[in-house]
Amino acid sequence: MSEQPPSRGERRKLRTRSALIEAAQEIYAERGDLEVSIQQITETADVGFGSFYNHFSSKAELLDAAVAQALESHAAWLDNVLSGVDDPAEVFATSMRLTGRLIRTRPRIARVLLSGRGALLTASYGHAPHARRDIESAIDAGRFVTDDIEVALACVAGCLIATMHLCDADPKATVDAVVDSAVLNVLLMFGVPNAEARRIVALPLPAVEQPARAT
């Protein structure tokens, strides 16, 4: 992962780029789109207007980078947290429980993933391939049963996204209980026996440390 240690100049450039990406995430999370002027973006990022064009040639390009950053940051974090778990059904369920909780623990990232043009579903990197791999392992291990893995993956992503929207729109609901209820639904969908599904969604979550800053 780490190549040449970046020079001071390279670090400065990266800081500007990160500031722009974070500003875009902030605005996107708040408003659901990037229909603001580039000037407003650079002001939010506290960066000179012209610097925008040193890094991106359009708002769409910045948006893509912002979504990709959120996806990658979250997937890497999940991978790290779950490295010690063996049972594929548990890996799957715990990933989903932790991802749902993002709306509480890292709302900016969560809202970017939610609004990100369904990126959570369809992206060829980030969370989707991880979830697919977990589902396949669970099927091979005889813990999950399903007819069509593509459809199952879509349903999982859809349940997760819709539940996160629900939590976001209705803050009086306790996020954790709602998310775990959705994960229970998904396990039942995969044919996991009721008692076993309830055990899995009540497992203690790994002690997690949010990454202080995403790259």
Next chain:
Amino acid sequence: MSEQPPSRGERRKLRTRSALIEAAQEIYAERGDLEVSIQQITETADVGFGSFYNHFSSKAELLDAAVAQALESHAAWLDNVLSGVDDPAEVFATSMRLTGRLIRTRPRIARVLLSGRGALLTASYGHAPHARRDIESAIDAGRFVTDDIEVALACVAGCLIATMHLCDADPKATVDAVVDSAVLNVLLMFGVPNAEARRIVALPLPAVEQPARAT
């Protein structure tokens, strides 16, 4: 529903309004947003530029009207088609099978519902309250079991939307089989026994006639 028969002038006004709404749906379905100039919208609608402001005071207002129209039109059609079915589990499953098929039968409406800021999920009118009512009936009839109806509704909407996205993105898949597979997943989620769930998603669909034109 029908008040005074609208005068010729009122019909003309409505025609202009409909042309704008349909143009917005067309553009929204194609691009996923309305980031085009009002001029492009009026040109698509084949309407004078200034007429826009006779009907809407901003693009956002037009977008709201376009999404609402799609939701209402679809909900009314479903209600009509399903009026003869008794078993609440069948009503629910058939609604979902027909809605999923929209991506094939009425792609413009389908894409508006998909992109409509999650309108299919959260709107207090249109499809969501129908689905809730159907689920509640099925629970009362002892056909569905679930812990939390809010979460269940979110999962249903999420599965449906994600599956429709899948069909839209991957045209080589046969829409009908994919949608029915997703509905099967949802029935299993609700604790319907496997054989019974498979019977329900294999039922013949009511002979449907698409509405020639939505109001």
Next chain:
DNA sequence: ATTATCTATAGATCTATAGATAATGC
């Protein structure tokens, strides 16, 4: 000396309105 950031601005939109034209109602 090189490279990135910042400031200022020209040119290209885009919005909202005002006034002219066309269609309807009586």
Next chain:
DNA sequence: ATTATCTATAGATCTATAGATAATGC
């Protein structure tokens, strides 16, 4: 005569770039 649509345009953005300034590397 009334009401809706259409055409033309003023004023307000907004984008992209050019040139100036500041930071880094040697």
